[in-house]
Amino acid sequence: MNAPVAVVGPGSVGLALAARLALHGHPVTLCGRPDSPVVPAIELTEQSTRRSVDVGWGGEPHDVGPVPWVVVTTKLHQTGSAGVWLERLVDRDTLVVAAQNGVDHRERLAPWVPADRVAPALVYFNAERRGRGEVEVRHSGPDLAVGDDGPGRQARLLLGPAGFQVEIAADFTTAAWRKLMVNAVANPVTALTCRRVDVFREPAVRALTRTMLSEVAAVGRAEGASLPDSAVDDVLAWLDARPTGAGSSMLDDRLAGRPLEYDGLLGAVVRRAGSHGLGVPACEAALALISALDGGRPERASALVHITGPSIRESQCRQ
Structure with missing residues (x-):
């Protein structure tokens, strides 16, 4: 055994x-x-x-x-x-x-x-x-x-x-920040839109995603990660290769009415950007919106947020 x-x-x-x-x-x-x-x-x-x-x-x-x-x-x-x-x-x-x-x-x-x-x-x-x-x-x-x-x-x-x-x-710091590029962007975008990976084919959403990824990469580089400019395209290609119907854990949590994990992901990026004096306006805007799903204010984004409402279907979420 x-x-x-x-x-x-x-x-x-x-x-x-x-x-x-x-x-x-x-x-x-x-x-x-x-x-x-x-x-x-x-x-x-x-x-x-x-x-x-x-x-x-x-x-x-x-x-x-x-x-x-x-x-x-x-x-x-x-x-x-x-x-x-x-x-x-x-x-x-x-x-x-x-x-x-x-x-x-x-x-x-x-x-x-x-x-x-x-x-x-x-x-x-x-x-x-x-x-x-x-x-x-x-x-x-x-x-x-x-x-x-x-x-x-x-x-x-x-x-x-x-x-x-x-x-x-071998370079776990870089690997972790590459993963954070995905989680800090794809999770909030899918949760906010109540869409699965197909949402990243929408031109406007893709442009916003590219901007957010570039901001996260800049913070990662300031934290010691090796993230070339091509890292943004790598993440977009990874999202494009996701299986049909794949979603995200944050989308699942929103649909089920569970607490959202944004503070340790997107919130961490925004806080670390501030410590390095970096501007991340697209990430800050997305953080304000994802925190508002609970009726919270942007300045409360670092607090633990609970979403206690009933579960919802994706069709209801988009209405």
Whole structure:
């Protein structure tokens, strides 16, 4: 039997990783909100193939103890909730895979996990939750990227045999900012328009997307990432190559009436731009609009925002 794994955050990415790890023989425990319904099994759909696998469920943090592996997949604004679980799951021998968005994985988990026990992981596969324990996964190229260091190589040994294509990124800072270029722009645009990747074929939207990407790249370069001018075209080409029907996690959250993750993505870009004295007007405008979905004001964009209304259909969203 392979080593036990706890997956903190039973969203779309968490379900996908947990299902593959369980299918590979790892005893997997899903850890979510104590008041959320139990997920005893995951229905995983990949390339029209549907498989079901049993998993454990962590009802309360005090019900679990240290495990060799923890995979954190919560949204950035839920990291504090993940910390309650990490306090119980992590000991000196635990390695934590931070499969989250953003560019500061180790700093984010520092209150609970030493930096040398954290493996930041960039998620590239597209996962969409279809139900409480159901997830559909689409693959195109590498599924994940990890750093070229001890924790990263260990994480590859966990995730690679489970069926994921994991690449080692020699320059993880650049890889993380390339990923942030996608997340900080594609997520808000799809959520604001309630459109999937087809929206980037609209000329006006494409022009705005190019401007926003250029602004994010400038901030990334100021942060030490190697992002040539061609990085913008690379991201646009990546969006064009997304499978038909692919959306974004922020679009999914808006449709389901869940909190939006914009502050740790687009908000982080705007804040870091300010620290470098860079102007990012298009990103600032998009941030004001995405924050306003909650009825909030632009100056509250750095606050944790909750969208508590009922779920909506994409057709309703566009009305």
